[in-house]
Amino acid sequence: MTLTTFSTKAERLRQLEDTAREFAERTEEHDQNGTFPTENIDALKSIGYPALTVPSVYGGIDAGLLELVESQELIARYDGSTSLAIGWHVGITKNLNETRPWEESLYSRVMSDIVENGAVLNNIATEAATGSPTRGGTPGTVAEYSNSEWVLNGRKTFATMSPVLDYYIVTAHIPKEEATAYFVVPKEAAGISIVDTWDSIAMRATGSHDVVLENVRVSKNHLAQYIVPGNKPAAGWLLHIPACYLGIAQTAADEAARFAASYSPNSINGTISELPNVREKLGRIELKLLQSRHFLHSVASKWDESDAEARQQMKGELGAVKTSIVNEAVEVVDLAMRVAGARSLSASNPLQRHYRDIRAGLHNPPMDDMVIDQLAGRLLGYQPPSV
Template sequence: MVRAEITTPEDRMKILEETIKSFSERAGSHDKYRTFPFENYKELKRIGYPSWTIPKQDGGAGISLTEMLELQEALAKSDGPTALSIGWHMGITKHLGENKTWNEKTYQAFVKTVIEDGALLNNAASEPATGSPTRGGRPVTEARGKEGIWVINGRKNFTTMAPVLTYFVVSASIAGTDKIGNFIIKRENKGVKIEETWDSVAMKATGSHDLLLEDVIVDKEALVEYIIPGTKPAAGWLLHIPACYIGIARAAQEYAIEFALNYSPNSIDGTIAELPTVKQKIGQMELLVQESRHFLYSVAKKWDKSDNETRQGMKPELGAAKLSVVNRAIDIVDIAMRIVGARSLSEENPLQRFYRDVRAGLHNPPMDDMTINQLASRAIKRQSY
């Protein structure tokens, strides 16, 4: 539930920062032992965080995209996997509130559980046979209509936050037609199973397991929308992805600077922070951080201020921000590791975890090659006039 005393962006950032202090202390252990940070979600629910992107008229805080990214970036500095995971819920919930693509009754029932119980939702769209849904593959998962119900069968992979999700929004081909739909399915539905398949070396604590659907029965209203794979409208909320990775990169930056300020080998006077070569690297990191954050937040602010027509023309900018920020986040962590040296490869050193985690961003949508093609098409079209 949204707490009465949390009324301004400053209030929200303050209480979030207080809440997530312990997240960074636990992150290394969850990564090392492949455990899921259930306690993090309990704490985020306690402050009402999952409801903050719900519009005010629906009972949430109605935060802007820019504020959402600032909060997600701060969260990622403490725990990247938790930030990336809940970022999907925050972004999808924001999108639903702004666009009202679902039946109003279904939508209101959903937001009520988020506000009152901290219910969590994520899309389940990826499948082994189709690869990334952004490339337009038809789901193998199938929904078969019967009298008053749907019966759904299939398997989804990369179902991030699977251990704590309340709802899954599942894409499925509709039997006997060429249509594809999104179906909202509750965790407690009979036939819903989680198979713990997540064995990635990056973002270990996201719990991105397989979702199995075996003769899952839902009512007709569970079909919340029809979709055409590969033709999604521009989605500003997906900027939660680069916000997460620049947050991780900033954690690496701070660790490296702190190390440099305190490491004093007996071969020099003072600390290595005074060495020109180390100063160069610190400066390079700071330049990349500033470039990335300016790019990310300028695009987010444009989105916040724009009407829908302008937003739908922003796909290349949104993709470019994601591509640029994620790749620079990888560079920042790499430079941080060069400052710290061989110690950065120690299992107990957080930099090796940051390095593995930021590389996961290369495989989050939109993919780099798709973004480059969009940018090329825009540039060619502009030049053709």
């Protein structure tokens, strides 16, 4: 059954968990080999997950932000890389649903492809010379208009899910206009190539390779929208990122709890779960998870309940959620490894994978320094002038 056949969020989450549970059986293999879990994406397509945030008018589920983050956390409990990869797709389609910046003919065609065929997309924006797009650099990728078509040339890095993308949403500079825009590039377009460059020790199975565009031609209306680099509106959809790392942290916590409840060295009676120092670590883990989940869910719910104007006042809260949850998740995994001791560093122990994966969140947007500076400005804005 597909998710569109269910009328409640609870039913959809149960179906999603039944599907995602099998991902855990393949996680270690893909992590060790650095391979992309295409079978996981295919499984998500089989239940219609790519249509989670597509508008209902096109046959999608039209899920709110709270359901999105709950779903992403759930997937991450079984495979963090799969969660982060598909999270970009459902997050971007959520943003497009809310803002509708594309021309209707292009938008409806892409959304219908998602619903009918399980097509997946991602923004391809990062470049070696510009770094994170959130910093506002002008893309080195160039778009030129010629013979009623756009011709794109450039190279993108960190193109997550590149092995299976159906649409590349490419940022490119238009020299003649001194402007930057998103271009929708179908995978069938001639001149696209994927260079196998992803050698990270964290999130090894996200397929975040380089994508090269050599004289890639797209029709005129595939210029989807003009953008101002660095000038970002409030983006609730980016909460898919902390949701992913919260899911990984929960899995690490569960692993630590299982170990503590089963490990019984002959120096004590019972298991180490009865030792005060172990219980103190487990209690701190649970406290961090409770705080993080409530923070994430409350801000997601506030986004769902707010109008467009109110949402633009939530930049500080959205950034705070990501920074807080990811840093708390890093601490949760550290505490989990302290509970398990030296065994957590064994290559066969999943905690060492969680340790590597969780740190990737520190480098996903928005960046900590930008969030903290924004929060400082928010606080100063409410303070009276110093005397």
